[in-house]
Amino acid sequence: xxxxxxxxxxxxxxxxxxxxxxxxxxxxxxxxxxxxxxxxxxxxxxxxxxxxxxxxxxxxxxxxxxxxxxxxxxxxxxxxxxxxxxxxxxxxxxxxxxxxxxxxxxxxxxxxxxxxxxxxxxxxxxxxxxxxxxxxxxxxxxxxxxxxxxxxxxxxxxxxxxxxxxxxxxxxxxxxxxxxxxxxxxxxxxxxxxxxxxxxxxxxxxxxxxxxxxxxxxxxxxxxxxxxxxxxxxxxxxxxxxxxxxxxxxxxxxxxxxxxxxxxxxxxxxxxxxxxxxxxxxxxxxxxxxxxxxxxxxxxxxxxxxxxxxxxxxxxxxxxxxxxxxxxxxxxxxxxxxx
Amino acid sequence: xxxxxxxxxxxxxxxxxxxxxxxxxxxxxxxxxxxxxxxxxxxxxxxxxxxxxxxxxxxxxxxxxxxxxxxxxxxxxxxxxxxxxxxxxxxxxxxxxxxxxxxxxxxxxxxxxxxxxxxxxxxxxxxxxxxxxxxxxxxxxxxxxxxxxxxxxxxxxxxxxxxxxxxxxxxxxxxxxxxxxxxxxxxxxxxxxxxxxxxxxxxxxxxxxxxxxxxxxxxxxxxxxxxxxxxxxxxxxxxxxxxxxxxxxxxxxxxxxxxxxxxxxxxxxxxxxxxxxxxxxxxxxxxxxxxxxxxxxxxxxxxxxxxxxxxxxxxxxxxxxxxxxxxxxxxxxxxxxxxxxxxxxxxxxxxxxxxxxxxxxxxxxxxxxxxxxxxxxxxxxxxxxxxxxx
Numbered sequence: 001x002x003x004x005x006x007x008x009x010x011x012x013x014x015x016x017x018x019x020x021x022x023x024x025x026x027x028x029x030x031x032x033x034x035x036x037x038x039x040x041x042x043x044x045x046x047x048x049x050x051x052x053x054x055x056x057x058x059x060x061x062x063x064x065x066x067x068x069x070x071x072x073x074x075x076x077x078x079x080x081x082x083x084x085x086x087x088x089x090x091x092x093x094x095x096x097x098x099x100x101x102x103x104x105x106x107x108x109x110x111x112x113x114x115x116x117x118x119x120x121x122x123x124x125x126x127x128x129x130x131x132x133x134x135x136x137x138x139x140x141x142x143x144x145x146x147x148x149x150x151x152x153x154x155x156x157x158x159x160x161x162x163x164x165x166x167x168x169x170x171x172x173x174x175x176x177x178x179x180x181x182x183x184x185x186x187x188x189x190x191x192x193x194x195x196x197x198x199x200x201x202x203x204x205x206x207x208x209x210x211x212x213x214x215x216x217x218x219x220x221x222x223x224x225x226x227x228x229x230x231x232x233x234x235x236x237x238x239x240x241x242x243x244x245x246x247x248x249x250x251x252x253x254x255x256x257x258x259x260x261x262x263x264x265x266x267x268x269x270x271x272x273x274x275x276x277x278x279x280x281x282x283x284x285x286x287x288x289x290x291x292x293x294x295x296x297x298x299x300x301x302x303x304x305x306x307x308x309x310x311x312x313x314x315x316x317x318x319x320x321x322x323x324x325x326x327x328x329x330x331x332x333x334x335x336x337x338x339x
Numbered sequence: 340x341x342x343x344x345x346x347x348x349x350x351x352x353x354x355x356x357x358x359x360x361x362x363x364x365x366x367x368x369x370x371x372x373x374x375x376x377x378x379x380x381x382x383x384x385x386x387x388x389x390x391x392x393x394x395x396x397x398x399x400x401x402x403x404x405x406x407x408x409x410x411x412x413x414x415x416x417x418x419x420x421x422x423x424x425x426x427x428x429x430x431x432x433x434x435x436x437x438x439x440x441x442x443x444x445x446x447x448x449x450x451x452x453x454x455x456x457x458x459x460x461x462x463x464x465x466x467x468x469x470x471x472x473x474x475x476x477x478x479x480x481x482x483x484x485x486x487x488x489x490x491x492x493x494x495x496x497x498x499x500x501x502x503x504x505x506x507x508x509x510x511x512x513x514x515x516x517x518x519x520x521x522x523x524x525x526x527x528x529x530x531x532x533x534x535x536x537x538x539x540x541x542x543x544x545x546x547x548x549x550x551x552x553x554x555x556x557x558x559x560x561x562x563x564x565x566x567x568x569x570x571x572x573x574x575x576x577x578x579x580x581x582x583x584x585x586x587x588x589x590x591x592x593x594x595x596x597x598x599x600x601x602x603x604x605x606x607x608x609x610x611x612x613x614x615x616x617x618x619x620x621x622x623x624x625x626x627x628x629x630x631x632x633x634x635x636x637x638x639x640x641x642x643x644x645x646x647x648x649x650x651x652x653x654x655x656x657x658x659x660x661x662x663x664x665x666x667x668x669x670x671x672x673x674x675x676x677x678x679x680x681x682x683x684x685x686x687x688x689x690x691x692x693x694x695x696x697x698x699x700x701x702x703x704x705x706x707x708x709x710x711x712x713x714x715x716x717x718x719x720x721x722x723x724x725x726x727x728x729x
Binding site for chain 2 (some may be wrong): 120241248249251255260262264285337
């Protein structure tokens with residue numbers, strides 16, 4: 001089996017896991033009930049968490065496939081945060097022997113702008129307030145990226161003795177915490193040069209782009225399914241040209257995103273010289289397109305789309321949040337015009 | 340050396356000698372005068388012959404027809420590499436990228452016609468659209484009648500035919516039977532035949548790359564049909580499938596826009612950089628869509644209806660580039676130059692190869708499987724083709 005076949009099989013299994021998670025509890029129940037431990041365990045059994053480790057062959061592709069597929073159901077929100085945390089730690093040095101479980105990353109972290117965290121010169125402990133840490137409640141550890149003149153230091157903070165509060169989030173499918181660090185012990189993971197930071201940033205960007213792609217695929221499919229079955233004026237609304245063309249516009253957004261995300265994943269995986277350029281294009285396009293698709297899906301669902309009975313608004317919430325990450329759509333575009 | 344590396348190296352060695360003078364046009368519809376156009380055509384023919392003699396003109400053709408028996412995907416890769424140079428290949432685009440693969444597929448016995456294309460001797464035009472049959476290609480009315488001796492007489496009118504004023508040969512779609520797409524036949528036509536008259540049309544930019552073609556009792560020989568009589572629809576589909584592979588990122592003039600913004604000292608402005616970056620992202624998206632189509636072709640598939648998504652996205656990207664150009668040059672838009680021509684060129688890309696509305700209907704029907712529109716007589720493709728307008 002080549003890498004394409006492996007990815008194909010893993011995606012099929014992921015689709016099953018995500019489908020099971022959705023049938024256990026509705027999105028609304030899930031967002032009110034917190035993280036889904038069963039899904040996390042199944043992802044572990046499928047080997048997705050092992051694939052995060054540096055010696056896993058084809059690991060990056062499989063992890064990003066998982067990030068995309070779980071976003072289809074807006075489940076396992078801590079996977080993205082854990083992925084970015086572990087990749088960041090591993091980019092700096094060996095991953096320490098900590099118990100398995102979700103790990104949070106200081107988000108948006110240095111890769112989008114410095115966090116207001118100070119590190120004590122003596123014992124290296126960290127102090128500061130992190131306003132938005134996705135998966136920050138369920139995580140056992142936090143990866144911090146602390147910029148310096150030569151790049152950034154990366155360290156690991158155990159979260160069990162820190163002060164954490166749930167943040168009231170606009171996207172309830174991605175729970176987050178406010179984390180207060182008060183002279184918290186921090187373990188050094190290593191140092192990243194500016195070149196290594198660029199490489200890491202490309203990986204972060206494609207991960208967020210993959211999250212957008214999964215979400216837009218799902219909400220596009222939902223809109224098309226609804227347009228086939230909902231009747232008005234004596235026929236399915238999918239027979240009206242305006243609705244058909246809106247669905248076709250969504251399809252263009254999904255397919256263009258799919259193509260550029262797949263290309264960017266391959267470039268980052270291969271360590272190509274243009275990986276950051278492709279990742280910037282993929283992330284900025286995916287964020288923008290996800291917003292359009294999510295909004296169109298709400299509109300195709302009519303008045304139902306504006307209610308909690310319908311899941312469409314959850315995808316719009318995810319899209320709006322994603323579009324502000326890592327510098328935001330316009331920030332990434334401006335960067336693309338100047339790299 | 341891999342095939343790709345050999346291709347890149349050969350082009351680097353040879354292409355610069357055949358580059359056209361002056362800056363690259365910002366759109367395929369930039370105005371050129373007749374002398375410039377003649378020079379470009381002569382250069383394009385020399386380049387075609389040079390490629391053929393060096394073995395790079397027909398990668399996907401079987402060796403029996405002078406090719407190398409490689410994949411269509413290799414043709415596309417070569418075209419992409421070729422597009423890095425300022426070569427006048429656009430005047431031969433219909434000839435080499437639409438007509439050639441169609442002839443090879445349906446009428447490989449037309450050796451002289453294939454050879455004439457490969458050697459840069461013949462320039463072809465594609466006579467599909469008519470005043471009453473644009474996107475609805477099955478409505479073609481031009482009539483071909485067969486005589487007892489097997490020869491044909493054709494009468495009708497074609498329109499928006501790119502390069503007809505330069506072409507030696509035409510690829511004609513005409514009605515030989517009943518209404519609808521079952522009654523069509525494709526023909527090879529010598530453009531010098533009595534009864535063929537070409538009238539140039541002027542496009543919105545002021546350029547004149549396409550034409551009206553009048554066919555008045557034009558006699559065609561018995562061996563004129565391309566493919567079987569009555570199978571013109573299937574022949575045309577082969578051409579349109581190849582047309583999908585013509586969606587190229589080089590139609591989005593990012594580098595020129597970036598340079599013009601820099602010349603005007605505007606790139607440091609975050610809002611300007613963001614708009615530029617959005618256009619660059621679109622270019623990268625089109626490149627990746629194209630690579631996806633190439634991978635699909637290499638696996639033995641065809642570009643498929645997903646090509647409709649690529650076409651829609653490219654056309655919208657060209658429009659966005661045009662809008663940005665208009666904003667960028669500000670009051671200079673009042674001057675007739677390459678920028679104001681770019682600003683008005685976008686409808687040429689939007690309508691060529693099927694309008695936005697037709698492409699969206701293709702997607703709704705063939706990919707999304709949505710219910711048909713009321714009263715819809717759907718014919719599963721698009722005409723008003725790019726090759727007729729580019």
